Amino acid sequence: MAEKDPYQTLGLKRGASEAEIRSAYRKLARKHHPDLNPGDKQAEERFKEVSAANDLLSDPEKRARFDRGEIDASGQERPERNFYRGFAEGREGARYRPGARPQGGFAADFSEEDFGDVFADLFGRTAQGRSGPNVRMRGRDQHYRMTVDLLDAIRGATRALTLPDGRSLDVRIPVGIENGQVMRLKGQGSPGLNGGPAGDALIEIQIAPHPFFRREGDDIHVEVPVTVAEAVLGGKITVPTPSGNVSVTVPKRSDTGAQLRLRGKGVPAHAGRPAGDQYVTLKVVLGEVDQDLERFLRDWAPRRATNPRRAMTGEA
Amino acid sequence: MITIEALCRSVVGLDRSAVERWIENAWIQAEGTPGRYLFREIDVARVRLIHELRTELAVGDEVLPMVLSLLDQLYETRRRYSLLCVALNQALPEETKLKVLSALEGLRSARSVAAGHRSPPSTEDYAE
Numbered sequence: 060m061a062e063k064d065p066y067q068t069l070g071l072k073r074g075a076s077e078a079e080i081r082s083a084y085r086k087l088a089r090k091h092h093p094d095l096n097p098g099d100k101q102a103e104e105r106f107k108e109v110s111a112a113n114d115l116l117s118d119p120e121k122r123a124r125f126d127r128g129e130i131d132a133s134g135q136e137r138p139e140r141n142f143y144r145g146f147a148e149g150r151e152g153a154r155y156r157p158g159a160r161p162q163g164g165f166a167a168d169f170s171e172e173d174f175g176d177v178f179a180d181l182f183g184r185t186a187q188g189r190s191g192p193n194v195r196m197r198g199r200d201q202h203y204r205m206t207v208d209l210l211d212a213i214r215g216a217t218r219a220l221t222l223p224d225g226r227s228l229d230v231r232i233p234v235g236i237e238n239g240q241v242m243r244l245k246g247q248g249s250p251g252l253n254g255g256p257a258g259d260a261l262i263e264i265q266i267a268p269h270p271f272f273r274r275e276g277d278d279i280h281v282e283v284p285v286t287v288a289e290a291v292l293g294g295k296i297t298v299p300t301p302s303g304n305v306s307v308t309v310p311k312r313s314d315t316g317a318q319l320r321l322r323g324k325g326v327p328a329h330a331g332r333p334a335g336d337q338y339v340t341l342k343v344v345l346g347e348v349d350q351d352l353e354r355f356l357r358d359w360a361p362r363r364a365t366n367p368r369r370a371m372t373g374e375a
Numbered sequence: 376m377i378t379i380e381a382l383c384r385s386v387v388g389l390d391r392s393a394v395e396r397w398i399e400n401a402w403i404q405a406e407g408t409p410g411r412y413l414f415r416e417i418d419v420a421r422v423r424l425i426h427e428l429r430t431e432l433a434v435g436d437e438v439l440p441m442v443l444s445l446l447d448q449l450y451e452t453r454r455r456y457s458l459l460c461v462a463l464n465q466a467l468p469e470e471t472k473l474k475v476l477s478a479l480e481g482l483r484s485a486r487s488v489a490a491g492h493r494s495p496p497s498t499e500d501y502a503e
Binding site: 152157 | 404415417421431433444447453475477480
């Protein structure tokens, strides 16, 4: 059983003296004795290990044989024993109740009536049971989940949450709330008992994705389509932001993937953090092609022909 | 129940006069009369504990009564506690048990806040 090295179990070096062994064992046995640790289930196992190690090392003959490698750390099985705690915790434990020592060394069967007072105290009742139970208890916290739109999460909003019991709760969503964040609404959980305070409502926020806005931290990303003419010639276009449309200048000869930064147009400043930015990524779209464009392109020969797939195909 | 002879045979290194002294000190409650003591299982376990405390754990006779008194108080408290749990378990409706658990949880977190632990960062207070 006790396969562990007994020196290690007692925290000793191999050359430890008898006095060191005794002292180490006592220290550990006092700490782990099961009857001194009634609430600790592992104490018994640890105590057995320590005892087995001590049995081996405190016997000079066994210790010498172990040191020479003739025996191993096992074979130190102690007979099963019933520890005191097994009895003391049960009904018969009242035999050694403090202050209940009968004269003459004989313990009569104890009565459990005395316990009644303790329990009555616990529930704020008099021992006579005059009044009903009037212990004040705080109500339970209730957990809810609420899905909010990305724009509400960015700008903040007040939304109604309908509870399973039919009550409706106005939830004030703060600016910049993040996915998975939990909001605590004080006193909106289960009612307290006997005038105790109500519990809280804990609302976990889930943010629904938006059709075109994407959030990264406090920044907002949006992909905006532009026409060939807008991309080549540049000009003012209108783009959406969480706080409304704004006018943006597209530089001449912008390509798909070009990024414009709208400073301060991301998540508004909140909780001591400055406002984020909005990043607008351009995407050139052809749209409906008319004959003029088609004719123009047929006649058009670029001065320097380029192959945009060159890196992929290896062609010239 | 076993006699004092059987008791001393079953515990290595235990001598009869010591056990008789412990009975006089009221550390052990034996039944029967002096010279013809009888011991219940719990008494045997307690004799073994006292013997172990004195010999292996080197608890001196001056300190031993204090140790035993503290142990007796500890076990008394644990018996009451477990009896209380059984009583509550039998007497309370499920809903009330949950309320008790929630109240305990509340007290525990109130204490840990008072002790300087922070609540999880994802939880913020929004009083309406």
